[in-house]
Amino acid sequence: MSDFRMPSLGADMEAGTLIKWLKQPGDTVKRGDIVAEVDTDKGAIEIEVFEDGVLDAIVVEPGEKVPVGRTLARIRSAGGPAAEPGGTPAPAPATPPAAAEAVSPAAAPSIPRVTEATPAVTGAVAAPMPRPSARVAASPAARRRAGELGVDLQLLKGSGPGGAITLADVEGAPTGAPAPAVAPDRRQTMRRAIAAAMAKSKREIPHAYVTTTIDMSRTMDWLRAENQRRSIEDRLLPAALLLKAVASAVSDVPDVNGFWTEEQLQPSAPVHIGTAIVLRGGGLIAPALHDVDQRDLSAVMRGLSDLVARARAGALRGSELTDATITVTNLGDLGVEGVLGIIYPPQVAIVGFGRIVDRPWVIEGRIEARPVLSASLSFDHRAVDGHRAGLFLAAVDRRLQSPETL
Amino acid sequence: MTQQDLTAIVRQALARVAPETAKADIPANAPLREECDLDSMDFLNFVIGLHEATGVEIPEPDYPKVASIAGAVAYLSERATRLRI
Numbered sequence: 001m002s003d004f005r006m007p008s009l010g011a012d013m014e015a016g017t018l019i020k021w022l023k024q025p026g027d028t029v030k031r032g033d034i035v036a037e038v039d040t041d042k043g044a045i046e047i048e049v050f051e052d053g054v055l056d057a058i059v060v061e062p063g064e065k066v067p068v069g070r071t072l073a074r075i076r077s078a079g080g081p082a083a084e085p086g087g088t089p090a091p092a093p094a095t096p097p098a099a100a101e102a103v104s105p106a107a108a109p110s111i112p113r114v115t116e117a118t119p120a121v122t123g124a125v126a127a128p129m130p131r132p133s134a135r136v137a138a139s140p141a142a143r144r145r146a147g148e149l150g151v152d153l154q155l156l157k158g159s160g161p162g163g164a165i166t167l168a169d170v171e172g173a174p175t176g177a178p179a180p181a182v183a184p185d186r187r188q189t190m191r192r193a194i195a196a197a198m199a200k201s202k203r204e205i206p207h208a209y210v211t212t213t214i215d216m217s218r219t220m221d222w223l224r225a226e227n228q229r230r231s232i233e234d235r236l237l238p239a240a241l242l243l244k245a246v247a248s249a250v251s252d253v254p255d256v257n258g259f260w261t262e263e264q265l266q267p268s269a270p271v272h273i274g275t276a277i278v279l280r281g282g283g284l285i286a287p288a289l290h291d292v293d294q295r296d297l298s299a300v301m302r303g304l305s306d307l308v309a310r311a312r313a314g315a316l317r318g319s320e321l322t323d324a325t326i327t328v329t330n331l332g333d334l335g336v337e338g339v340l341g342i343i344y345p346p347q348v349a350i351v352g353f354g355r356i357v358d359r360p361w362v363i364e365g366r367i368e369a370r371p372v373l374s375a376s377l378s379f380d381h382r383a384v385d386g387h388r389a390g391l392f393l394a395a396v397d398r399r400l401q402s403p404e405t406l
Numbered sequence: 407m408t409q410q411d412l413t414a415i416v417r418q419a420l421a422r423v424a425p426e427t428a429k430a431d432i433p434a435n436a437p438l439r440e441e442c443d444l445d446s447m448d449f450l451n452f453v454i455g456l457h458e459a460t461g462v463e464i465p466e467p468d469y470p471k472v473a474s475i476a477g478a479v480a481y482l483s484e485r486a487t488r489l490r491i
Contacts, residue, residue, distance in 0.1 A: 224466065227466050228465065228466070232453060232454050232457045232463070232464065233454055233457075235450065235466065237446050237447065237450060238446070239446065239447070278445070280424065280425075280426065280443070281426065304447070305447060305451075308447050332446075333439075333445040333446050
């Protein structure tokens with residue numbers, strides 16, 4: 001028997017409100033199954049289990065707000081004995097520090113793993129879910145549909161647990177009203193969460209930076225030709241090539257992909273790229289695109305498109321908020337030429353890309369107009385040396401000079 | 407298809423990627439990327455929306471021609487006539 005706990009969906013999360021259970025006691029669950037929806041500062045998030053078994057008992061009911069690490073349900077191995085009816089859950093272990101400290105990135109890179117989550121806060125009480133006047137609680141499916149239909153969630157009365165807005169509520173609502181992607185109060189809480197994470201990063205991580213300018217002629221020529229032979233739906237954006245180049249370059253300099261925990265670098269074998277996504281109406285989120293190094297360009301593009309759509313619809317999964325091993329921020333669309341990002345702890349690096357812009361470029365003594373890209377790497381100097389950081393950007397450049405191999 | 411039909415299609419494709427524009431008064435010649443804060447992914451999805459609704463192929467080099475509501479309507483009108491839509 002093991003505990004399924006409120007996961008920490010980022011170093012800045014202290015508590016979450018259970019919106020609803022998607023599995024019931026007695027249901028078989030497999031690793032990766034979405035079993036519940038949780039409301040956080042970042043929106044409604046679908047959370048998964050990380051083991052196979054049977055959902056034995058539900059401990060926290062919909063509408064309850066509980067700290068990170070609190071047991072939400074119990075899972076037994078398939079074939080194992082069921083819990084006794086009426087059995088009470090073991091009390092959450094007591095810890096003196098605040099939840100934010102309990103889940104500090106320095107504790108372990110295990111924050112993504114629900115079953116390894118850190119202890120709950122003593123004395124934390126299960127609070128009723130705030131009513132829509134404070135913030136709009138809605139299921140991811142409802143948010144997605146509201147975006148499609150132009151329904152303003154703030155104008156709806158939820159019929160779900162704790163007043164949460166359900167898919168049926170949205171589909172039964174009058175359409176046409178433009179829906180703010182992020183409600184004002186949500187923006188405020190998200191802003192606070194971003195502020196806490198960024199302040200913590202700058203306070204604790206000794207940032208250092210390297211930058212370079214990359215000739216994108218070959219990359220853009222290849223992309224243009226490639227997109228000519230693709231259907232509209234399958235066309236690639238430069239962002240997909242940049243993500244793939246970063247993931248591929250990690251194999252040359254693995255130090256930049258991982259976590260700084262327990263006073264040492266813990267490299268990560270998987271390459272999950274946190275992709276900074278601006279939310280319409282304000283706010284920013286950097287969910288992970290999983291295993292980018294293992295995907296071909298088409299799969300990276302599809303994954304990126306899906307991730308952006310779900311981030312803006314409020315339908316991300318818990319693992320996507322916690323699994324990133326390195327982050328990429330691409331501000332090229334905004335017209336800026338370069339960006340030096342702030343590392344998201346406990347990661348040790350963030351890659352920044354500006355816009356691709358024509359500039360004079362010297363080729364064998366001649367000056368030509370070439371499309372160039374400003375690239376940067378902000379790195380944790382405890383984990384990575386400047387020399388290695390430079391090698392990494394050189395590896396990214398090399399990959400982009402052979403786009404057909406990405 | 408009439409100009410009115412095409413305008414509705416363009417507005418609908420835009421609202422799919424930027425729901426807050428559904429009721430907004432967007433000048434016909436305003437550059438959509440700036441006016442509606444569209445990034446590359448949004449713009450690609452906007453183009454896909456136009457294609458799905460009309461069947462008109464929009465090659466990448468023509469993206470600037472559909473970068474405003476008026477431009478998109480004119481572009482689709484010309485191609486739709488060829489396609490006899």
